[in-house]
Amino acid sequence: MNILSIIFWVIFVAPFVAFLIWLMRQDKRRGAVGLWVLAILVVVAIVYMYWKTQGQ
Numbered sequence: 457m458n459i460l461s462i463i464f465w466v467i468f469v470a471p472f473v474a475f476l477i478w479l480m481r482q483d484k485r486r487g488a489v490g491l492w493v494l495a496i497l498v499v500v501a502i503v504y505m506y507w508k509t510q511g512q
Contacts, residue, residue: 461505473494473498476490476494477494480494
């Protein structure tokens with residue numbers, strides 16, 4: 457990852473994911489399902505980004 461990718465993740469993705477975690481924890485009935493879906497999406501996004509940049 458280059459410096460621009462790291463800046464993007466720190467400024468945009470990390471706060472957005474933190475907000476989504478907070479929002480999903482407010483829902484007592486389906487909060488856990490939402491957290492699992494969010495975790496899977498984040499992992500898929502990281503793997504896809506690594507695959508497209510070929511580890512650079």
